[in-house]
Amino acid sequence: MKELDVVKLRKSIPEHGLDSGSVGAIVHVWKESEGPFEVEFLDPTGNTIALLTLKLEQLEPA
Numbered sequence: 001m002k003e004l005d006v007v008k009l010r011k012s013i014p015e016h017g018l019d020s021g022s023v024g025a026i027v028h029v030w031k032e033s034e035g036p037f038e039v040e041f042l043d044p045t046g047n048t049i050a051l052l053t054l055k056l057e058q059l060e061p062a
Contacts, residue, residue, distance in 0.1 A: 006062040016050040
């Protein structure tokens with residue numbers, strides 16, 4: 001995975017209001033293609049819901 005890829009969560013992260021399948025965009029990759037990844041999740045109006053550091057196993061391509 002690389003910067004600007006659209007991804008979705010494999011499992012919910014309820015403390016951030018994110019359900020399994022929530023869609024976000026990778027905004028930074030700490031180690032090329034392996035992660036961890038900074039992923040931004042937006043609401044329908046474009047406001048940021050969460051900006052999280054996630055591992056490869058937490059994500060899948062959207």
